Amino acid sequence: MPLRTLGALAGILAWLVTGCGDGGETTVTVYAAASLSEAFEDLAAEYEAANPQIDVELSFAGSARLAAQITAGARADVFAAADGANMSRVVAEGRTVAPPVAFARNGLALVVPSGNPGSVTELADLSDDGLVLAVCAPEVPCGALAQAVLADAGVDAEPDTEETSVRAVLTKVMLGEADAGLVYATDVAAGGNKVASVPLGPQIRFNDYPVAAVSDRAAAAGFVDFVLGPDGQRILRSHGFESP
Incomplete structure (x- = not known):
């Protein structure tokens, strides 16, 4: 089999592994500002408990670094930034599928x-x-x-x-x-x-923190809705964040 065909098959397999785990489990990859670490760990745990078929994979770093990774093509589903400027960079590159919404201050x-x-x-x-x-x-x-x-x-x-x-x-x-x-x-x-x-x-x-879906997968929109909803806001307040 030609090497290019093997490479294409490997790429498809990698996508399938990322998108679905054993038993049809869906993985949602969330890129979030470092200051959100503890809050988003709790958000992910509660979201997974309510949605057993979904696994939330969290990646934390400075917002500028995460924005650079996403605009360079990183396979994120959701981006939660610590300011509007870095989110605007991602939006300007056409990497979001819905307008960002402020979810915390x-x-x-x-x-x-x-x-x-x-x-x-x-x-x-x-x-x-x-x-x-x-x-x-x-x-x-x-x-x-x-x-x-x-x-x-x-x-x-x-x-x-x-x-x-x-x-x-x-x-x-x-x-x-x-x-x-x-x-x-x-x-x-x-x-x-x-x-x-x-x-x-x-x-x-x-600073107001915006969140947006980066992929058009339903699970990405679902996680964003959870962050913006009453349960997500309750968790954020428990970690000292204010409403925007």
């Missing part, structure tokens, strides 16, 4: 390691060159939000590290590798007793 937060070794008490303290500051890279939603908050407050802060996802920033702070970081409010909760938050006061800003 998250606010920026200033986080420090437990015990606050850097003695950070307000946003202005981040201008101290002696502090190690971790933020998201500018193209990542939490990075763009951090830049806006610092500019609004007139704080001249030079980050020591710019990470590709908000969870990478949180990890730096949790490990004590940074004296402070700018993350989302929900990430502070995820950090548990290893971190503490410092109030931002009037400088706080929010």
Whole structure:
């Protein structure tokens, strides 16, 4: 059999394996912003419990990285971003099958390691060159939000590290590798007793999170509807997200 025919058959087989598992199980691949990790794990578990024939496969990373993967042809069924800008990139490339809908809101937060070794008490303290500051890279939603908050407050802060996802920033702070970081409010909760938050006061800003089906499979639309519905919203609120 010609190699090209073998390659085509392999591609069809891979599609079948991705789309259906044993017993006719359907796999829905969801690309979601890193800050949604715990919430979407719970969403997926409850959705699977209500739909035993569906398996939800989750892929978490910074929204910018996920958007780049989808526009490059990654086989995602659903995309949940932490901002409208990265979702707009995916929409502009014709990769969504329905208009995005905002499903959650998250606010920026200033986080420090437990015990606050850097003695950070307000946003202005981040201008101290002696502090190690971790933020998201500018193209990542939490990075763009951090830049806006610092500019609004007139704080001249030079980050020591710019990470590709908000969870990478949180990890730096949790490990004590940074004296402070700018993350989302929900990430502070995820950090548990290893971190503490410092109030931002009037400088706080929010991002709305949009979700959209990337494939035209019924299971993709079903998962989006679940996220937007009362059960999905209940789970998101339990993880500290607000309604958009």
